[in-house]
Amino acid sequence: MSHTFGVRQAQKQRTRQALMDAALALLEEQSLSSLGLREVTRAVGVAPTAFYRHFRSTADLGVALVEEALGSLHPVLGDLMSAVGDNDELIQRAVELIARHVDAYPAHVRFIARERHGGVQSVREAIQGQLARFTEEVRTELGKRPETAGWSDDDRSMLAGLYVDQMLATASLFLEAHDGPEAERDRVTRLAGSRMRLISIGCRHWLD
Amino acid sequence: MSHTFGVRQAQKQRTRQALMDAALALLEEQSLSSLGLREVTRAVGVAPTAFYRHFRSTADLGVALVEEALGSLHPVLGDLMSAVGDNDELIQRAVELIARHVDAYPAHVRFIARERHGGVQSVREAIQGQLARFTEEVRTELGKRPETAGWSDDDRSMLAGLYVDQMLATASLFLEAHDGPEAERDRVTRLAGSRMRLISIGCRHWLD
DNA sequence: CCATGCAGTTAACAACTGTTCTCTGTCATT
DNA sequence: AATGACAGAGAACAGTTGTTAACTGCATGG
Known part of the structure; x- marks a missing residue:
C-alpha cells in the first residue's frame, strides 16, 4: 500500500x-x-x-519549495489573528513572529522574496496562489474583528492585501538585517511596527 | 577629446x-x-x-540597466510631488503616472521588480541605492507639505519608505495586468488608489 | 597623409549543461 | 524462496558556456 x-x-x-x-x-x-x-x-x-x-525539472523543485516554505504558515497566521487582544498588541506580536520566523528559516524567506517576481512562471504562480490564500484568510479574520465593521468586501480585501504585502516587506527587511548588528534588527522592528500602526490608524478612520 | x-x-x-x-x-x-x-x-x-x-560581465550590464531604468525617474517624481494640489488629487495623479510608465516601459519595470531581490548582489545593491534615493527625496518633499507638520524625521522616513514600496507594488500589479483586459487594469487603478488613500488617512491622524 | 587606437571578428580551449539508455542491487510482494 | 518494481549509478550524447589570443579594418588625432 x-x-x-x-x-x-x-x-x-x-x-x-x-x-x-x-x-x-x-x-x-x-x-x-x-x-x-x-x-x-x-x-x-x-x-x-x-x-x-x-x-x-528544477522548476518542479521550485514549486515544491514554495509549498514547503509557505504551506505550513497558514495555521500560524490564523492563530495569530484569532488571538484576542488590542490592535497594537496584535501588531507587536505579528512583527515579533515575523522576526522569529526569518531567524529560523532565512533561506525559505529569501527564496520566496526572490522568486515572487522571479524568472520561472510556474513558481511565480505557485507563490501568487499561496499569497492569495493568505490574503483571503486575513480578509475573513478581519471580518470577525470590530475595526472593519460596516466595510465593503472590496475594501476588506484591499486592507488584507496591504497587510500581506507589508508582512513580506517586513520579512525582507529582517532578512537584510539578519547578519548585521542587533541595533539594525531593532531599527527594523520599530520601523515595521510604525508602518503597521499607521495602516491600522488609517483603517480606524476609513469610514469618515 | x-x-x-x-x-x-x-x-x-x-x-x-x-x-x-x-x-x-x-x-x-x-x-x-x-x-x-x-x-x-x-x-x-x-x-x-x-x-x-x-x-x-552580465552583472555589470545589470547595474547599467538599473541606472537606465531608475536614473531618469528622479525628476519625474520631484515634479509630481512638488505640484501643488489636494492630497487625493496627488494620489490619483501618482497612480495614473505609474500606469502610464508601466505601459511605456514594461520591461524596465519587470527588471527592477525581479532583480530587487534577485540573485546578483551588485545589481541588488544598485537598486537598493536608487530606492534609498527615492525615499530620501520623498521624505524632503513631505517636509514641505502641511500633512506631516510636527513629525519627527524618523516618522517622515517611515512614511516615505511606505510610499516608495507602495509605488513598486502598484507598478508590479499594473505589470501583471498589462496584457490582460482593461477591466483588470481599472481594478488595479482603484485598488492602488484605495491603498494610498488609506495610508494618507493614517498619516492625517498620526499625531493623535 | 600617415600612424595609432580601438570596436569588432575569428578560432579555439576546457568545462559545463540536460537528457537518454542501459544496468545494478535491494526492498517488498506473493 | 522466487519475482518484480524501482531508486540510483554509469556512460555517453550533442550543445552550450565564459575566456583567451591573435587578427582586421577603419575612424581619428597629429
Whole structure:
C-alpha cells in the first residue's frame, strides 16, 4: 500500500528532502532560473539522473519549495489573528513572529522574496496562489474583528492585501538585517511596527 | 577629446544600447543570474567577445540597466510631488503616472521588480541605492507639505519608505495586468488608489 | 597623409549543461 | 524462496558556456 512507509519509501523521501535542502542552500547566491540540476545532485552526492526520480525539472523543485516554505504558515497566521487582544498588541506580536520566523528559516524567506517576481512562471504562480490564500484568510479574520465593521468586501480585501504585502516587506527587511548588528534588527522592528500602526490608524478612520 | 561624439563613439554607444535592449528583452523570461553573455551577443548579431568592449560581465550590464531604468525617474517624481494640489488629487495623479510608465516601459519595470531581490548582489545593491534615493527625496518633499507638520524625521522616513514600496507594488500589479483586459487594469487603478488613500488617512491622524 | 587606437571578428580551449539508455542491487510482494 | 518494481549509478550524447589570443579594418588625432 502506498501509505505504508517501509525502508524504501523512507529513503526516497530522505533523498528528496536532501535535494530540496541543497537547492535551497544554493539559491542563496543565485536565482532558480540559473539553478542547474547537476549542481543540486552534486551537492547532495548523488548521480544526476537520480534527480528525475523526484522532480521533472528544477522548476518542479521550485514549486515544491514554495509549498514547503509557505504551506505550513497558514495555521500560524490564523492563530495569530484569532488571538484576542488590542490592535497594537496584535501588531507587536505579528512583527515579533515575523522576526522569529526569518531567524529560523532565512533561506525559505529569501527564496520566496526572490522568486515572487522571479524568472520561472510556474513558481511565480505557485507563490501568487499561496499569497492569495493568505490574503483571503486575513480578509475573513478581519471580518470577525470590530475595526472593519460596516466595510465593503472590496475594501476588506484591499486592507488584507496591504497587510500581506507589508508582512513580506517586513520579512525582507529582517532578512537584510539578519547578519548585521542587533541595533539594525531593532531599527527594523520599530520601523515595521510604525508602518503597521499607521495602516491600522488609517483603517480606524476609513469610514469618515 | 572624450566629449566629442565622432562616428566612432556614436557607433560604440549604439551597440552598447543594442546589448542593453537585447538583454532587457531576454530578461522577460528569466533572471539576470541565468543570463549568458553569448545569449545577449547572439541576439544583437555580434561576436561574443565584443561584449567585453562594453561590460565586464552580465552583472555589470545589470547595474547599467538599473541606472537606465531608475536614473531618469528622479525628476519625474520631484515634479509630481512638488505640484501643488489636494492630497487625493496627488494620489490619483501618482497612480495614473505609474500606469502610464508601466505601459511605456514594461520591461524596465519587470527588471527592477525581479532583480530587487534577485540573485546578483551588485545589481541588488544598485537598486537598493536608487530606492534609498527615492525615499530620501520623498521624505524632503513631505517636509514641505502641511500633512506631516510636527513629525519627527524618523516618522517622515517611515512614511516615505511606505510610499516608495507602495509605488513598486502598484507598478508590479499594473505589470501583471498589462496584457490582460482593461477591466483588470481599472481594478488595479482603484485598488492602488484605495491603498494610498488609506495610508494618507493614517498619516492625517498620526499625531493623535 | 600617415600612424595609432580601438570596436569588432575569428578560432579555439576546457568545462559545463540536460537528457537518454542501459544496468545494478535491494526492498517488498506473493 | 522466487519475482518484480524501482531508486540510483554509469556512460555517453550533442550543445552550450565564459575566456583567451591573435587578427582586421577603419575612424581619428597629429
